[in-house]
Amino acid sequence: MSRGWIPAFAGMTFTLPARQAGPIVLPSGASAIKIYPEKVLAMQWEIVIGLEVHAQLSTQSKIFSGASTAFGAAPNAEACGVDLALPGVLPVLNRGAVDRAIKLGLAVGGKINSPSIFARKNYFYPDLPKGYQISQYELPVVEGGSVRIQVRQDGEEREKMIRLVRAHLEEDAGKSLHEDFHGMTGIDLNRAGTPLLEIVSEPDMRSSAEAVVYAKTLHSLVRWIGICDGNMQEGSFRCDANVSVRHQGADRLGTRCEIKNLNSFRFLEKAIDYEARRQIEILEDGGTIQQQTRLYDPDKDETRAMRSKEDAQDYRYFPDPDLLPLEISGSWIAEVKSGLPELPQQMRTRFERDYGLSAYDASTLTADRDIAGYYEAVVDKLPSDPKLCANWVMGDISGYLNDQGKFFDNCPLSPSQLAQLLTRIKDGTISGKIAKEVFRQMWTKVREQSATWKSRNSELEENLADQIIEAQGLKQISDSGALEKLVGEVIAANSKSVEEYKAGKEKAFNALVGQVMKAAKGKANPAQVNEILKKKLAD
Amino acid sequence: MSLSLDDVKRVANLARIEVSEQEANTALAQLSGIFSLIQQMQAVDTSTIQPMSHAQDVMQRLRPDVVTEIDQRELFQSVAPQVEAGLYLVPKVIE
Structure with missing residues (x-):
């Protein structure tokens, strides 16, 4: 094997497996040699x-x-x-x-x-x-x-x-x-x-x-x-x-x-x-x-x-003769110990155990005290779904904060504002997709106030999510009468798709669901639409 | 442990002390004398005795974490050989 290559490779191998799951294939004359990074290293x-x-x-x-x-x-x-x-x-x-x-x-x-x-x-x-x-x-x-x-x-x-x-x-x-x-x-x-x-x-x-x-x-x-x-x-x-x-x-x-x-x-x-x-x-x-x-x-x-x-x-x-031996008494140690916060390792274990989070989620959410504190404040308001809270804290909020080079201690959106938005997903008021849009608007709104969630008197804006949902009529249509009417209209206007579905084409069903969602401007509950559509088509 | 003239010169160099050949020889004789005393002491069984790090049997007193010093740069720099832009100037240091 050529010497110029191996050293350069050996230095990198440890970082490779994370990105490179499969073998590295190197062309060598007529046949290709498969080299697994871990194994190259094992010999090297x-x-x-x-x-x-x-x-x-x-x-x-x-x-x-x-x-x-x-x-x-x-x-x-x-x-x-x-x-x-x-x-x-x-x-x-x-x-x-x-x-x-x-x-x-x-x-x-x-x-x-x-x-x-x-x-x-x-x-x-x-x-x-x-x-x-x-x-x-x-x-x-x-x-x-x-x-x-x-x-x-x-x-x-x-x-x-x-x-x-x-x-x-x-x-x-x-x-x-x-x-x-x-x-x-x-x-x-x-x-x-x-x-x-x-x-x-x-x-x-x-x-x-x-x-x-x-x-x-x-x-x-x-x-x-x-x-x-x-x-x-x-x-x-x-x-x-x-x-x-x-x-x-x-x-x-x-x-x-x-x-x-x-x-x-x-x-x-x-x-x-x-x-x-x-x-x-x-x-x-x-x-x-x-x-x-x-x-x-x-x-x-x-x-x-x-x-x-x-x-x-x-x-x-x-x-050093200028300094005497330092005595650290048991009571001093005990005093320091009592002032220690819950440590990241302990918190990680607790998140996995009490909130049912994966090791990865738990470790991301305990990367520092600010993100951990923020997450716990959200879960505190929405204890029924810690995973949903985790997804939004690690995903949307982290993403928006990153874009602005900010951290959780100076996040403009408060945990209770986020919790209300998530509650509206949970209770079926809005879909997950609409929630992203509401979130974007909430973020723009709180950013304009150029304050952080800790410095703002948050009581006033607790119901920001509801305000936006209400003002823009983003509520999901959960009234089954209204939905049935919409579904009926779609079935009447798409007879071709209906025939195809009845002939056994599953794809046609999805097209019909899409039509209903479109007619409802994204505000229909997809599960409910499925159910009504199936029932009506079976008639 | 016996001390060589080279050891003396090496320690002198580490301590940035310039010694002549004669001074090095004198230091070697004196240090060897001290070493023989140490050798004598090492014959004593101290396996059950806790090593002493300070001559007084008292513990370090501590001060609270409070800033008590004020800026006295002008005063301190008034006795420095050379200063500029608030810095003490020293002969160029090259690694």
């Missing part, structure tokens, strides 16, 4: 991925100083003496940062260490004025735990558990600006001392697609429990990916490379795909992988070496 390379995620914690003040963490301030306006490492300053730990770390620990079922120890990680860089970063080495706040992700395999949704190694608290560094300042580098220390929670996974992921699902699940979780705003453009959620490859079935891990600072899910996926391909090409050429830190360049879609990876000794970690 396995990609092994672990992620380190830096979640910026949503505290008001920094982790070891009382300076503000607000984004977008003038350079160095939020860098105080502690952040600048002026002589004589001492760090004092922010309780809010520890609170958030405990929350994450409880949400992933990890162990909360007490005591937990802060360590100095020594390296020299001008955006780190102390000459060391305060981090954790031995005894991080959280050890172990796991995150469950939904992956697609062979066209089926399946749950996979990604184990966590640890989650530890640390301070962020400042920013270096390499634009030209007369051949010098400009330093902004506003970000220095911002609290970060570094969440480290085991190398449990086997494709870039899985890594993205894990990162998205974690991203959703940190926002769900309110410890991080998840804003990736502002760098509040950054991923480092450790990528290695090995022959399928090998028990030892290959040499890994770390790709730093991936700040979008798309870059995460592309960087891993590129990196895996790069490593496979080197190995197939008989080379060896060098352990490295690499950077992803989105413009060229490639990774390149940043620096040879320092090993842990080079950082000369040691317990």
Whole structure:
């Protein structure tokens, strides 16, 4: 097999099965070879991925100083003496940062260490004025735990558990600006001392697609429990990916490379795909992988070496004598626990169990707290049909919101307005088809008010659906007398179709139903029309 | 564990300390002395003792998550060697 082809293919195979159900057929001379992506991979390379995620914690003040963490301030306006490492300053730990770390620990079922120890990680860089970063080495706040992700395999949704190694608290560094300042580098220390929670996974992921699902699940979780705003453009959620490859079935891990600072899910996926391909090409050429830190360049879609990876000794970690051991009491943990919301995993299970939703629906509706809250508010008004509610929330509303780049927290239509529309489908006032039209008009109407369902005094517009149905006479004709009259007229005017039907042509019946619906301007109940028509034709 | 002159030079380099050959040799002798003390201590059975991370047997005190610092950039930058547009300027850093 030609070598130029396999590496390029192997890097992609994991994402293929989802889109490509059948075999890939490659022409080869006279006969075609059938290759199943999964099987090619089974003979070839396995990609092994672990992620380190830096979640910026949503505290008001920094982790070891009382300076503000607000984004977008003038350079160095939020860098105080502690952040600048002026002589004589001492760090004092922010309780809010520890609170958030405990929350994450409880949400992933990890162990909360007490005591937990802060360590100095020594390296020299001008955006780190102390000459060391305060981090954790031995005894991080959280050890172990796991995150469950939904992956697609062979066209089926399946749950996979990604184990966590640890989650530890640390301070962020400042920013270096390499634009030209007369051949010098400009330093902004506003970000220095911002609290970060570094969440480290085991190398449990086997494709870039899985890594993205894990990162998205974690991203959703940190926002769900309110410890991080998840804003990736502002760098509040950054991923480092450790990528290695090995022959399928090998028990030892290959040499890994770390790709730093991936700040979008798309870059995460592309960087891993590129990196895996790069490593496979080197190995197939008989080379060896060098352990490295690499950077992803989105413009060229490639990774390149940043620096040879320092090993842990080079950082000369040691317990920070400026900080005492952190004690996390059982009562503190209990207090944090009682403040935790229902977690997405629990809610997903409850949606499947109580509302009879599929795993896919339940997981879509628990993607974040806003969509989940919205959905529950709709079901609250229409408890008899959670599936119908789910279809509309995931389908029509999501679609309209997407078009406008909005999310559920600022959806203009309220859950009770939607629930009323759905109630009208349920009670037969309107058909599903007419409902789409009513929905479109409702949406236009609420959008004009340029308010969100949370900010609007919704009592006034509760019956928006009814107003539109009423004003435009969209009610289904449910009066059987009126319908029978219509059917009678259609039968009289379409004698040809009637004859054909009586001669055994089923198609002719559908044509007649269509004629009745047309005469009723779409407002007839199709089931009722069928029934009346059958009865009349049998006469 | 015995320490070599190369080890001393490597640690000095990591810590960005410039040492002469003579200073490196002095440091090697002194550090080796400290290492032999550590070796002596390691002979003691500590398997049942919890490692100590701080000399004082007290726990970390915490502060509430409140902003207490005001912008003192002007004051801080008045002692900086070079500033521009609110930034501290340092010799060019190249990865």
